[in-house]
Amino acid sequence: MAFAAxxxxxxxxxxxxxxxxxxxxxxxxxxxxxxxxxxxxxxxxFQVNPSEMLHLPESVNTKQPLESVQMIVAANAIVVQGKVxxxxxxATYEIKGVEPTELVIPNxxxxxxxxxxxxxxxxxxxxxxxxxxxxxxxxxxxxxxxxVKALVTAGKAEFGEIKFLAYKxxx
Amino acid sequence: xxxxxxxxxxxxxxxxxINLLPIMNVFCILIPFLLLTASFVQLTIVDTSLPASTKSNxxxxxxxPTPTPExxxxxxxxxxxxxxxxxxxxxxxLNVSGEQAExxxxxxxxxxxxxxxxxxxxxxxxxxxRIKEAYPGQFSxxxxxxxxxxxxxxxxxxxxxxxxxxxKPNGEEEDELLFPNPILAGTLL
Numbered sequence: 001m002a003f004a005a006x007x008x009x010x011x012x013x014x015x016x017x018x019x020x021x022x023x024x025x026x027x028x029x030x031x032x033x034x035x036x037x038x039x040x041x042x043x044x045x046f047q048v049n050p051s052e053m054l055h056l057p058e059s060v061n062t063k064q065p066l067e068s069v070q071m072i073v074a075a076n077a078i079v080v081q082g083k084v085x086x087x088x089x090x091a092t093y094e095i096k097g098v099e100p101t102e103l104v105i106p107n108x109x110x111x112x113x114x115x116x117x118x119x120x121x122x123x124x125x126x127x128x129x130x131x132x133x134x135x136x137x138x139x140x141x142x143x144x145x146x147x148v149k150a151l152v153t154a155g156k157a158e159f160g161e162i163k164f165l166a167y168k169x170x171x
Numbered sequence: 172x173x174x175x176x177x178x179x180x181x182x183x184x185x186x187x188x189i190n191l192l193p194i195m196n197v198f199c200i201l202i203p204f205l206l207l208t209a210s211f212v213q214l215t216i217v218d219t220s221l222p223a224s225t226k227s228n229x230x231x232x233x234x235x236p237t238p239t240p241e242x243x244x245x246x247x248x249x250x251x252x253x254x255x256x257x258x259x260x261x262x263x264x265l266n267v268s269g270e271q272a273e274x275x276x277x278x279x280x281x282x283x284x285x286x287x288x289x290x291x292x293x294x295x296x297x298x299x300x301r302i303k304e305a306y307p308g309q310f311s312x313x314x315x316x317x318x319x320x321x322x323x324x325x326x327x328x329x330x331x332x333x334x335x336x337x338x339k340p341n342g343e344e345e346d347e348l349l350f351p352n353p354i355l356a357g358t359l360l
Contacts, residue, residue, distance in 0.1 A: 023195060026195070027194065031198075037209050038205065040209045041205055041208055048214065056214075057326040058323075058326075060330050061216065062215060138322050140323035142322050143318060143320065143321060144320045147325075151221060160221055161220065165215075166326060168213035
């Protein structure tokens with residue numbers, strides 16, 4: 001018959017060796033997440049804040065947005081480069097403080113001309129031509145009478161290359 | 172009697188585990204950064220240009236195919252009104268039915284809305300395809316919406332006017348450009 005283990009031996013048996021944390025499965029998971037995130041990464045940052053007053057239309061187009069001057073034509077305001085430059089009556093879609101027959105919105109025009117001047121100066125420094133690109137985020141249900149005012153104002157301020165931002169959908 | 176196996180044979184070769192901690196550190200930095208910059212909603216842009224009266228961009232002009240003489244004069248225009256669409260070219264409104272109007276009857280010039288009140292986009296595409304087949308050198312379409320027309324209707328027409336499925340003689344379908352250069356004109360008053 002074998003002798004009973006000594007007290008020291010019993011303590012040693014109870015103590016299990018410290019197991020190393022197995023990182024392989026965690027690495028697998030992280031690799032999958034990393035690949036997914038790299039796929040969805042976009043270098044051009046476009047801030048779209050969907051709300052009741054700004055819901056973009058959908059398009060099957062596949063063109064990627066480019067860095068350019070941004071104008072938001074929401075149902076209640078017109079925003080240029082993040083600054084609210086005109087307020088819109090969300091019931092009638094008329095611009096507050098501007099005659100309904102007036103096609104150019106003075107505040108928007110002023111702001112866009114400033115942006116155009118800045119754009120021209122940057123282009124001249126980089127030895128290239130000013131492209132006059134503007135990206136417009138517009139609420140999908142606004143009537144054309146409001147949109148046309150934004151377009152005419154942009155055109156007057158030498159932004160002739162209009163790009164409408166939309167949500168991409170599959171065909 | 173067989174000899175005792177050597178010490179080397181008995182000792183199990185220990186597999187050296189790769190030190191994964193540095194790569195974990197890299198992942199822990201990259202993942203929060205990518206999560207912050209990730210865009211889960213895919214965005215796209217719809218190009219358009221303003222009529223020639225405003226300053227246009229020369230790079231856009233150069234990217235479009237060289238206009239043929241017929242393209243210069245066709246001036247294909249889609250008028251979007253509360254009643255439906257009207258298609259015009261050469262300064263005159265086209266007969267959208269595709270058939271000769273009977274004697275004493277006026278040609279059908281409006282693609283009327285459907286009974287449910289929605290625009291008949293399929294019919295508009297059909298008319299545009301017919302025009303494209305007659306004028307393959309034409310790539311621009313002028314959109315002339317009424318004041319009350321909603322912006323998403325305009326975007327939808329621009330989408331539809333970009334390309335169409337052309338049936339080849341062998342029955343296969345192929346994507347063909349329709350009128351990929353939409354021009355937004357002034358409004359119908």
